[in-house]
Amino acid sequence: MILPDFSQAKILIVGDLMLDRYWSGGTGRISPEAPVPVVNIRESEDRPGGAANVAINVATLGASVRLMGLCGRDENAEILKSRLASFDIDCDFFAIEGQDTITKLRVMSRNQQLLRLDFEKSFADDDKSALYSAFETAVQEADLVVLSDYNKGCLSDPQVLIQLARQHGKPILVDPKGSSFDKYRQATLITPNMAELAGVMGEAGDEQTLIAQAEACRDALELPALLLTRSEQGMTLFESGKEAFHLPAKAKEVYDVTGAGDTVVSTLAVCMATGVALSDACVLANLAASVVVGKLGTSTVSTTELAVALGHQSTHLDGGVMTEEQLALALEQAHKRGEKVVMTNGCFDILHAGHVSYLDAAGALGDRLIVAVNTDESVSRLKGPGRPVNSVQRRMAVLAGLSSVDWVVPFSEDTPQRLIARLLPDVLVKGGDYRVEDIAGGREVLANGGEVKVLHFEEGVSTTGIIERIVQNQHKEA
Known part of the structure; x- marks a missing residue:
């Protein structure tokens, strides 16, 4: 298998925008006011999260990216745009009055997370007409659409976007969330993990039941394919009219699983956009995930790392x-x-x-x-x-x-x-x-x-x- 030229791919991403903020410092004493550690903050770092992290993953692989989403009219939205601009990502952010840009603040000490503070309010009830209008224009120039749903409200009605993309003949890849997947009906591919599928279809007691549930979900939603990500057990692709295709996990050592799902979605997107067969795209996404979980503190994979990982594989990539x-x-x-x-x-x-x-x-x-x-x-x-x-x-x-x-x-x-x-x-x-x-x-x-x-x-x-x-x-x- 040879890596395609991902620079030819044009990916349109719509989803929940987030800013991940990290405050780090040392801890040496307990507060006299309450039995909690006192953290002497020395460093502050802002990273794009949610759909913005998917966009960075796609950009790192060399594709052109346009990112759409809802935010507040605030400083954090500007910080997010600035970070994304360094990756040459074209941002279409639609500011909603009275809303805040979703921000997650993590307090860290000695590489341990002590506390997380979430600043968020759902965008589900906000007017999205401007986003839909811009999407209808942008989708015509894209090769593929990614819907990155973190259940924060931007994709409260993804059918609008799915049907617009279908009208223009564009494949739609969805990273789903929620207790029902009905809203993703007629997408091209969805990528639930085990917990997300169990939340919709119920717990599976064995492999045969799991396969039956995944195929039933795919059929009910009229999906050409469903990719089930399974953590240390790899991933399984369910395509209409084909047998389940299982890919074991490739990681030799796991240091940090943060962002691995975004890496899988982004790799699938650029592969599908450049004409790679879906089963081969899953092979590459599986390899990309093995690379990213083997690194600490980063959640992107470059084409060089992916090519090296591919070169180290044996003849049978499903082994x-x-x-x-x-x-x-x-x-x-x-x-x-x-x-x-x-x-x-x-x-x-x-x-x-x-x-x-x-x-x-x-x-x-x-x-x-x-x-x-x-x-x-x-x-x-x-x-x-x-x-x-x-x-x-x-x-x-x-x-x-x-x-x-x-x-x-x-x-x-x-x-x-x-x-x-x-x-x-x-x-x-x-x-x-x-x-x-x-x-x-x-x-x-x-x-x-x-x-x-x-x-x-x-x-x-x-x-x-x-x-x-x-x-x-x-x-x-x-």
Whole structure:
């Protein structure tokens, strides 16, 4: 996949404008007036928030941006415009008399948020005729429309904007809010998170119910597509007439999730505006989210960072860490495509050269390689106190980064027999001096017409041996 030229995209964004203000300083004493810390403010910073942050994300990717929204006739609106002007964002702000620009003040100390003060009143009942009129003119020059709804009133009636955009043949991407999505009917794509979808459709007890709910929501709203963002479980795309397309989370380390949703929306917008297929746009949005959550204190991704992230991916961009339910669905789709699936398992506590060569050999036996990994509790039962050295999340993240590995899934039992019997790969592989008939899950795979193979690990390399040498060296140094 090659990144398109995002500079050709023209994005029109309408939504709730906010100013995020940060006051930071040290704390060294408790107030004598009340049991609260006293913060000696040393720094003040203003950042565009809400729809304005989406606009900055789009601009950072190189696209042209026009931003529309409602604000107060006040100093904070001017500050917001000034910050956005530095990103060459064209602002159409409609000041409402008697209203204040929505501002969120956060009091910070030692990188911790002590207090947040919200200065806001809903714009839902205010006259929006001037905004609608300007939108009707601006939409004709745009390639795509983004509606960034934070439930602050600017998008109290998004149907006006959706139908105007549809009249001019422009796709509409919506970041939704609220207890009902009916107001977004006939948009092109909406991007709810898990909590937002549950608020509309109810809690889903399992993966199949979740898929059914998402597809029912999409059908009821006459949407061509719905993208469900799922935090540490990645995201799933539901397109009309197609099977659900799941993308596991790509982040190896998560430092700050602030703004990740805006990054997803902005990346989708510029991709769709430049003609990228929706499934490919979701791949890039997923990568962009993995970049932004790996950084502290920033919520934008550049095209250079996105290109680097894309270059580091393995052949299968839908690979990564999955839940058992997600993997079962992915495996079903792989078999429909005629792909040969290989599966192996292990603790993989400290990944070493023997593991890597073994996994390379296993991956070469088919088109897809699944690695099932013992949970921490399972490793402790098998290996004893002090193991594992690395948590299951870290072990799975490292495995998912190998080019030979497509899918990684945890299991909590002492053996993966139940998991293998459910998934039934085409080839089951085990490393070591096992007999085929003694391999967990082998009987079920053979009965299903599959193969069971034994591969030998590289001689002289083992996790236990590495740990013993580390301990011996520590004793020598002591």
